[in-house]
Amino acid sequence: MSKEIKRIGVLTSGGDASGMNAAIRAIVRYSLYKKLEVIGFYEGYKGLISNDYTVLTGNSVGGIIDRGGTFLFTARSEDFKTKEGLATAKKNLEADNIDALVVIGGDGSFRGARDLTCLGVNAVGIPATIDNDIYGTDYSLGFDTSLNVIISLISKIRDTASSHERIFVIEVMGRNSGELAIRSSLAGGADYVLIPEIKVDLVKISNAIKNHREGKRHTLVIVAEGAAKATDVAASIKLLVEHEVRVSVLGHIQRGGSPSAMDRVLAAQFAQKAVDFLLGGGTNAMIGIQNNIITTMPFEEVLSKKKEIDRNLFELSHILAL
Numbered sequence: 001m002s003k004e005i006k007r008i009g010v011l012t013s014g015g016d017a018s019g020m021n022a023a024i025r026a027i028v029r030y031s032l033y034k035k036l037e038v039i040g041f042y043e044g045y046k047g048l049i050s051n052d053y054t055v056l057t058g059n060s061v062g063g064i065i066d067r068g069g070t071f072l073f074t075a076r077s078e079d080f081k082t083k084e085g086l087a088t089a090k091k092n093l094e095a096d097n098i099d100a101l102v103v104i105g106g107d108g109s110f111r112g113a114r115d116l117t118c119l120g121v122n123a124v125g126i127p128a129t130i131d132n133d134i135y136g137t138d139y140s141l142g143f144d145t146s147l148n149v150i151i152s153l154i155s156k157i158r159d160t161a162s163s164h165e166r167i168f169v170i171e172v173m174g175r176n177s178g179e180l181a182i183r184s185s186l187a188g189g190a191d192y193v194l195i196p197e198i199k200v201d202l203v204k205i206s207n208a209i210k211n212h213r214e215g216k217r218h219t220l221v222i223v224a225e226g227a228a229k230a231t232d233v234a235a236s237i238k239l240l241v242e243h244e245v246r247v248s249v250l251g252h253i254q255r256g257g258s259p260s261a262m263d264r265v266l267a268a269q270f271a272q273k274a275v276d277f278l279l280g281g282g283t284n285a286m287i288g289i290q291n292n293i294i295t296t297m298p299f300e301e302v303l304s305k306k307k308e309i310d311r312n313l314f315e316l317s318h319i320l321a322l
């Protein structure tokens with residue numbers, strides 16, 4: 001449904017990711033530049049249903065570009081998934097005179113946005129997830145920041161591993177995707193990486209570590225949370241390799257921190273495209289970046305396809321660990 005866009009709503013939904021604040025700031029400031037009004041709903045779809053919002057001005061988004069998390073907060077809302085919840089959301093958007101909604105989040109949030117478009121609401125998505133598992137975009141906001149946090153932690157672990165000649169198994173996030181693990185391994189100089197997309201033979205890996213250890217002061221194994229539990233991997237390695245194995249589950253520390261330059265720049269580019277897309281009559285699509293070009297892709301396509309991992313990066317990480 002195409003209508004003149006004068007006032008837009010923005011919300012952050014699902015898992016938090018650094019760069020969400022930079023995206024809100026850019027949506028607000030670029031919209032104001034385009035003579036649009038912007039309101040921000042608190043706590044994602046939860047705030048949309050309870051109509052909990054604030055009017056966003058240029059000043060209200062000052063000083064947030066370098067802050068992790070999201071100042072509009074985020075939440076998961078089961079109510080929103082119901083027919084009644086969706087209808088309430090649509091009713092509130094109409095009552096607030098919102099002509100289009102910008103949803104900053106992951107694929108779950110885009111399913112919600114797609115459902116809203118089915119009721120005639122204009123909506124566009126900006127990908128933000130540290131997992132970087134969304135089809136239709138090479139990068140999502142938060143991924144690069146998280147990666148940088150992880151490699152700085154790997155460096156610290158390497159210091160102690162090397163001093164004591166230890167094997168370390170390091171568990172990273174990523175839900176069902178190995179994206180974060182593969183790049184953490186490659187950029188962090190790890191020896192092995194276990195990901196959900198490629199079946200893991202722990203005996204083979206343990207034997208390889210056994211042979212590998214000759215002349216090495218440390219061995220670093222990265223495990224994606226979707227592949228296995230670091231404690232199980234460590235136990236298996238310990239059975240076959242008579243050497244001390246330590247575990248480090250990095251946990252929520254991977255989600256925080258000031259967004260990287262890449263995430264801030266990407267946030268600005270995504271926001272500009274989102275607003276221009278809506279002003280041009282576009283709806284029901286996700287903004288993305290593919291081969292360095294800012295793109296749009298219908299939600300239906302984004303949600304029906306699976307993002308493939310880069311197998312070359314996976315193999316290269318092992319080749320370079322020689």
Ligand code: ADP
Nearest residue numbers: 014015045076077080105106107108109111112
């Ligand atoms: P993410 O956006 O990070 O993938 P979630 O999967 O938790 O996070 O989704 C965030 C919110 O989006 C959910 O709490 C829910 O309100 C909405 N949502 C998720 N999946 C669906 C779905 N299949 N249909 C409608 N709304 C959904």
